[in-house]
Amino acid sequence: MPLLQIRNLTHFFGGLRAVYNFRTEIEPGELRGLIGPNGAGKTTIFNLVTGIYKPTKGEIIFNGTNLVGLRPNQITALGIGRTFQNLRLWRYLTALDHVKIAFHSKIHYGLTGAFFRTKRCQEEEEEIEEKARELLRMMGIEQYADYVVTGLPYGIQRKVEMARALATEPKLLLLDEPTAGMSPAEMMETMEIIEKIRDELGLAIWLIEHRMKLVMTLCETIQVLDFGEIIAEGPPEEIKSNPRVIKAYLGEEVTV
Amino acid sequence: MKSVFSKVRNTALESTLGRRLWGSVAAIPLMSWLIGALGAFILENLVGYSLALLVGLPGIPAIFGLSHLGALIGALLKGVSGYAEVISSLMLFLGTLVYDLVIYIIPTYILARLSVPLVEKFLSLIPARFYTLLHLAVFYGALHLWSYQDDYRLLVVRFIGIAIMLTVSLNLVNGYMGEFSCAHGGFMAVGAYVSSVIMVWGFVQDDVFGPPVLPPALAPIAFPIVLIIGGLASSLTALAVAIPSFRTRGDYLAIITLAFTFIVKSAIENMEVIGGPRGFMNQPKLAGLPWVFIWTVLCLVVIYNYVNSTYGKATCAVRDNETAAEVMTVDTRRIKVIAFLTSAFWAGVAGGLFAHVVGYINPATFGIMKSAEVLAMLYLGGLNSITGSIVGAVLFQLLSEILRPLKLVKWVVIPILLITVMIFRPMGLMGFREIRPQFLRPKKEVKYAPASD
DSSP states (O other): OOSEEEEEEEEEETTEEEEEEEEEEEOTTOEEEEEOSTTSSHHHHHHHHTTSSOOSEEEEEETTEEOTTOOHHHHHHHTEEEOOSSOOOOTTSBHHHHHHHTTGGGOOOOHHHHHHTOHHHHHHHHHHHHHHHHHHHHHTOGGGTTEESTTSOHHHHHHHHHHHHHHTOOSEEEEESTTTTOOHHHHHHHHHHHHHHHHHHOOEEEEEOSOHHHHHHHOSEEEEEETTEEEEEEOHHHHHHOHHHHHHHHOOOOOO | OHHHHHHHHHHHHHHHHHHHHHHHHHTSOHHHHHHHHHHHHHHHHHHHHHHHHHTTOSSSOTTTTHHHHHHHHHHHHHGGGGHHHHHHHHHHHHHHHHHIIIIIIHHHHHHHHHHHHHHHHHHHHSOGGGHHHHHHHHHHHHHHHHHTTOHHHHHHHHHHHHHHHHHHHHHIIIIISOOOOOOHHHHHHHHHHHHHHHHHHHHSOBTTTBSOSSOGGGHHHHHHHHHHHHHHHHHHHHHHHHHHHTTSOSTHHHHHHHHHHHHHHHHHHTOGGGTGGGOEEOOOOOOOHHHHHHHHHHHHHHHHHHHHSHHHHHHHHHHHOHHHHHHTTOOHHHHHHHHHHHHHHHHHHHHHHHHHHHSEEOGGGGSHHHHHHHHHHHHHHOTTOHHHHHHHHHHHHHHHHHTGGGGGGHHHHHHHHHHHHHHHOTTOTTTTOOOOOGGGOOSSOOEEOOOOO
């Protein structure tokens, strides 16, 4: 049974058709790519899956649960983590705090615990902190744990965001352009991290990306989106030579 | 050329001197300072009055003689016409300077220096978890000695305690949660009226409520419970505000809370049973210094713990980016309601304390001016900082006392000072920073990277 199953997903912004009849199936441990020109509706699909938008039509089934109508925090707690295309970090918080907050749904101590800092609260806070530091270590940014994220280098901020997404303990990780704005060296590093995450944690990863090199190397299956519709689907080699994809990206040759 | 050189050397000298002075001050542990202050206040108890007469003061200066400073400013503002006044207030001001130096500053410093080895030995014998309690006990001792010298001091100290509670609790919403609430006057009114009505109905012979329902001897025991009930009532009204206003972000909360403050005021004005616009009196004056101190400390501890827990951090996350917070499993709606209700609870308790300090309340006390005052204290001290809230509340209250002789001009001077603070320190005096005594410091302090671009 697939981990995530999307059927007939359609979304309108007013009169604008952003996504039309999108479908996909992601197996556990799969690395799937989603590409397409700007404005094709890729991020909209991620926002629909994570509950930020409510779909006009269609169903999103994750692990046997229909996600449509759930709130983002509930969806993430079920096991879908994500990063954002344009970083959405919390500007006054430290890297460590970022990761700790992502454990929010797993806190057991109640408000009394938080108000009076009971023994249980202290133990749990320490446990969360240990886990958070472990994740930062895995990303190789442990030395930045106590730094406020604003002012950290862009590459580090990206990693903080990824560590934060992993802290929600996802079964499926949605990465929205994880290498946007990165140098080639940083991109190579990110690719290594993505593979490491997949292999060590056994996650399924769904990736939006513009850099063909990354997508073609990492992904097993790629879907191509244009104007909200799937125009091609298959392994990287097939996609590379698909005329419809080339047309969507480069346009048509016009003979005069 | 030469002058430039000597100037450079001069500042270097100054900075080493300053650093050395600061170093010697910073090396003294907090406990020693508290003991020093305790000693100074004992000294004041013994010889304060005679010394005050000696330096030409009418009696011991109420609050370090700050009101004489205000009187001096007031006299100076009058210009030539009031030169006799200038001279007399200048004499008084100089007298208080001598008094402060001889009674407070020198004895505190000497005692603090001398007690360092003793304090260090003593603290090393005690488990670290009792440090906070111990410091609080000595601090209270010193405060008690100082305050009970003079009724006016006692009143001001209690008002400062209440102001701290109000500011810290408002910080939870305006600072940590990043919404703008101006409902604190309203919440305070709800807490004040609810607790007053219960206390008067239960324990006091009153024209409206008749004979006491419960034996008046129980009043001191029931008082903390009644305060909590007042706080909870205030939380309940906060829920009514929160439900419609937290669906959206932005200015809505500011507008709704503003309306709320007006609604509460006019609702109370129209309730004849509780005195309407004339106010409500006969509250037993139970909120002595110990109670105000305990409640203030409790409020500070609870809010400090909360903002440092993962819940509190999640509140900050909602402020900085709500969508990201929600996607990172934070139940933003719940977190916002919790912060707002907690904030209202403490405003209610503060209101209850206020009513039982003064023994009389009227709706005009809790109008928009009260909310504005709390906001001013908050933004003066700085958002997102417990220390900032304390600093803001204490400074603002002391400032009000200093400038009291200026009467109406006070409300020109205070806003100008606030604007000055906003220009030179837009985040407030202590925004986003905490100062903690050594034993409260976390293992790792928050660091700021130099901006990369």
